[in-house]
Structures are given as C-alpha cells and as structure tokens.
Amino acid sequence: MAMRSALYSMIAMALLSGCVPSELSTTKEGSGSAKVSAKAGQETGLAGFYKVNGDCSGRNPGSLKVVTEPAHGTVRIQRFTGNPTYASGHFLAKCNSHKVPQLGLFYKPAPGFVGSDRVVVAAKAAGSDVYGYVTFHIEVAN
Numbered sequence: 406m407a408m409r410s411a412l413y414s415m416i417a418m419a420l421l422s423g424c425v426p427s428e429l430s431t432t433k434e435g436s437g438s439a440k441v442s443a444k445a446g447q448e449t450g451l452a453g454f455y456k457v458n459g460d461c462s463g464r465n466p467g468s469l470k471v472v473t474e475p476a477h478g479t480v481r482i483q484r485f486t487g488n489p490t491y492a493s494g495h496f497l498a499k500c501n502s503h504k505v506p507q508l509g510l511f512y513k514p515a516p517g518f519v520g521s522d523r524v525v526v527a528a529k530a531a532g533s534d535v536y537g538y539v540t541f542h543i544e545v546a547n
Contacts, residue, residue: 436537436538436539436540437537437538437539437540438539438540438541438542439451439452439539439540439541439542440541440542440544441512441541441542441543441544442543442544442546443512443514443543443544443545443546444545444546444547445514445517445518445519445545445546445547446514446516447513447514448511448512448513449511449512449513449543450509450510450511451480451510451511451512451524451541451543452509452510452539452541453487453490453507453508453509453510454466454467454469454507454508454509454510454528455487455489455505455506455507455508456505456530456531457489457491457497457500457503457505459496459497461497461499461500461503461505462503462505463486463503463504463505463506463507464505464506464531465506465531465532466484466506466507466508466531467508467528467529467530467531467533468508468528468529468531469482469508469510469526469527469528469529470526470527470528470529470536471524471525471526472525472526472527472538473523473524473525473540474524475512475514475522475523475524475543476522476523477514477515477518477520477522477545478512478513478514478515478518478522478543478545479512479513479515480510480511480512480513480524480526481510481511481513482508482509482510482511483508483509483511484506484507484508484509485506485507485509486504486505486506486507487504487505487507488501488502488503488504488505489501489503489505489507510524510526510541512524512541512543514543514545518545519545519546519547520544520545521542521543521544521545522543522545523540523541523542523543524540524541524543525538525539525540525541526538526539526541
C-alpha cells in the first residue's frame, strides 16, 4: 500500500485551492486529478490524507465524500493511524517516523475487471466548509 509523496502534495494542493458550494454532485473550480495503477482483484490505496504539526503530532485529517462511485469496482474510506511520507528535504520529513491519524481512500476493482475506471471525491479540511474535488483515473491491469 505504498503511496507516493507527489500524489499527496498534488491532492493537498487541489483540496486547498477550490471554493465549492454545498452541492457535491458536480466537479467545480479547484479540482485536481491523479492517475493511479491498480491490479485486478486487489485493493489499492488511492490516497492518504493527514495533517501534521511542527512538533510531529497529528491533527484531524478532515473528511471525504465520494461524489462519483466507480463504475467497475468499489471504493471505501477508512480512518487509521500511520506514518506520513514527506519528501526528503521537506520541513516535516522529520515526522515520517511518527504515527499520525490519517484518512485513506481505497479502491477494489470488480472481479474479472481490467480497464479504466474513475472515482471523484470531495475532501474538506477539519474546521473548514470548503470542499476540494479530486478525480482519480484508475487503470486496472492483470
């Protein structure tokens, strides 16, 4: 379930950039997208969301809502505790060895499915009323 720091950074930028009304059925300004590879029949982590303080303590990672379900699989959201993955040189990279609260987004293709799928989620930082939208373009291969 290794997830790349670049994906986290891109998603965080998308989540913090948009002004979105309470209607969650349409992608609005402030949207982002990510391409993810998945293996047929296996669950794949699409993204992990976390907030870390300067002292390496964790904060509430916010909330996620699925706006568009995948056509060829299922998606689930789960809270868990794990290590952040800041890139070397990032001022919070020192915190990568500390466990913090996280919110994970996971995708599992339908049995036998190979091809392209898509999931759209709306994410909101704790204490905010602004949603950012992220579209995940998923390529499922054997």
